[in-house]
Amino acid sequence: MIAQGTPAEIMRGETLEMIYGIPMGILPHPAGAAPVSFVY
Numbered sequence: 669m670i671a672q673g674t675p676a677e678i679m680r681g682e683t684l685e686m687i688y689g690i691p692m693g694i695l696p697h698p699a700g701a702a703p704v705s706f707v708y
Contacts, residue, residue, distance in 0.1 A: 670686070670687050681694055692707060692708070
């Protein structure tokens with residue numbers, strides 16, 4: 669297991685960078701649903 673936690677805890681830039689090995693950011697979804705991740 670690479671990361672453990674709730675979806676909200678895992679959907680953080682620092683956690684995603686640790687998982688994927690590249691700088692990641694998070695934006696709120698325009699429709700208000702789940703957050704959207706992106707690569708810097």
